[in-house]
Amino acid sequence: xxxxxxxxxxxxxxxxxxxxxxxxxxxxxxxxxxxxxxxxxxxxxxxxxxxxxxxxxxxxxxxxxxxxxxxxxxxxxxxxxxxxxxxxxxxxxxxxxxxxxxxxxxxxxxxxxxxxxxxxxxxxxxxxxxxxxxxxxxxxxxxxxxxxxxxxxxxxxxxxxxxxxxxxxxxxxxxxxxxxxxxxxxxxxxxxxxxxxxxxxxxxxxxxxxxxxxxxxxxxxxxxxxxxxxxxxxxxxxxxxxxxxxxxxxxxxxxxxxxxxxxxxxxxxxxxxxxxxxxxxxxxxxxxxxxxxxxxxxxxxxxxxxxxxxxxxxxxxxxxxxxxxxxxxxxxxxxxxxxxxxxxxxxxxxxxxxxxxxxxxxxxxxxxxxxxxxxxxxxxxxxxxxxxxxxxxxxxxxx
Numbered sequence: 001x002x003x004x005x006x007x008x009x010x011x012x013x014x015x016x017x018x019x020x021x022x023x024x025x026x027x028x029x030x031x032x033x034x035x036x037x038x039x040x041x042x043x044x045x046x047x048x049x050x051x052x053x054x055x056x057x058x059x060x061x062x063x064x065x066x067x068x069x070x071x072x073x074x075x076x077x078x079x080x081x082x083x084x085x086x087x088x089x090x091x092x093x094x095x096x097x098x099x100x101x102x103x104x105x106x107x108x109x110x111x112x113x114x115x116x117x118x119x120x121x122x123x124x125x126x127x128x129x130x131x132x133x134x135x136x137x138x139x140x141x142x143x144x145x146x147x148x149x150x151x152x153x154x155x156x157x158x159x160x161x162x163x164x165x166x167x168x169x170x171x172x173x174x175x176x177x178x179x180x181x182x183x184x185x186x187x188x189x190x191x192x193x194x195x196x197x198x199x200x201x202x203x204x205x206x207x208x209x210x211x212x213x214x215x216x217x218x219x220x221x222x223x224x225x226x227x228x229x230x231x232x233x234x235x236x237x238x239x240x241x242x243x244x245x246x247x248x249x250x251x252x253x254x255x256x257x258x259x260x261x262x263x264x265x266x267x268x269x270x271x272x273x274x275x276x277x278x279x280x281x282x283x284x285x286x287x288x289x290x291x292x293x294x295x296x297x298x299x300x301x302x303x304x305x306x307x308x309x310x311x312x313x314x315x316x317x318x319x320x321x322x323x324x325x326x327x328x329x330x331x332x333x334x335x336x337x338x339x340x341x342x343x344x345x346x347x348x349x350x351x352x353x354x355x356x357x358x359x360x361x362x363x364x365x366x367x368x369x370x371x372x373x374x375x376x377x378x379x380x381x382x383x384x385x386x387x388x389x390x391x392x393x394x395x396x397x398x399x
Contacts, residue, residue, distance in 0.1 A: 016066050023073075030077040083120040083140035083195060090126065090133040091161055094153055098136065104145045107137040121195050121212075124167040125150075144198040151202060163204045166226075170195065170212025188218045200225040233293050237300055240270040244304060251307070256314040263307045270300060302331045302351055309358040318362035325355045325362070353382035 018026060065071070084107075089095060098104060120140065124133075138146065154161040170192065192214060199208060205226045210219050231239070247262030291299065305328035312321035332352060360375030 260311040321362040349382040
């Protein structure tokens with residue numbers, strides 16, 4: 001993959017008109033012309049087609065050839081807007097797993113990626129007694145998914161993998177780009193935080209060596225987070241519940257987008273720890289007090305999916321709301337999980353009614369009134385008191 005710097009200059013005659021515009025307008029033009037996005041493509045494979053997702057650069061490279069100053073300004077914008085990360089790992093099993101994973105979107109994966117000149121950060125994960133390695137190039141928004149996948153894989157298949165040492169290097173050019181748009185009073189630019197915060201998803205790492213222009217206190221806080229021991233189930237659910245409670249407060253204050261963000265964060269933090277649960281003891285604090293650990297593990301995502309369905313209806317994302325409400329119903333009735341989670345688990349009619357209610361609200365938002373009417377009637381069957389009046393009113397309005 002070539003970088004925007006690999007172009008030949010058009011011979012200069014006079015200063016281009018573009019440079020006569022204010023710099024703020026020029027930067028917006030560069031952002032528009034050097035845009036990038038994830039796209040889906042169908043790829044031929046063995047006489048058939050499969051769909052995959054690529055990070056696509058839909059930019060007009062001709063602008064880079066106009067003038068040396070334009071070239072410099074445009075490439076600076078490009079690397080500000082697109083933070084590339086090179087991840088190198090020596091585990092052959094995990095390399096194969098990553099290549100087939102749908103959880104992480106890569107730009108490329110090969111040994112040559114170590115020499116890609118536009119990286120903001122280079123990560124090397126050392127695995128003991130393994131000498132071959134492969135590098136993956138990705139955009140920084142995929143780094144949390146990569147580290148979650150690494151941790152989940154380690155918990156399920158290779159417990160020593162995620163605990164191996166990491167070497168992280170922030171490049172000097174990135175340091176310049178990241179600080180130019182940030183006031184000097186900020187010790188940690190937000191773009192550097194976006195690169196290093198994902199390492200806080202890890203636990204029990206042997207060592208994390210971070211090199212580059214990073215505030216020392218912030219660097220040490222990331223290292224402490226990544227090297228601390230695995231949390232207990234009580235700590236996992238307590239921490240995620242605290243985020244959910246903030247989402248509940250935002251929802252009550254009609255800050256629905258904030259609530260949606262907090263609920264999503266709570267579910268993400270719960271799921272990334274999902275594989276390390278040991279079903280022993282009971283929780284003693286919070287809304288899951290006196291509930292068995294296994295039942296709390298089943299109950300918490302049900303409540304989160306219902307909260308997500310409600311928030312998504314409020315922001316008019318009806319299809320996603322239906323998906324989360326159905327996921328809550330699936331968690332209520334499924335018996336595929338470990339038996340500790342569902343043996344003796346009391347199914348709440350209130351939660352079933354809430355799920356059906358939000359499905360009905362989403363169907364109403366989509367204009368599918370017959371289905372919405374059916375969902376409201378089914379919700380009333382379970383008699384959640386706080387939903388009866390509103391469900392009846394909405395159903396009457398669909399007659």
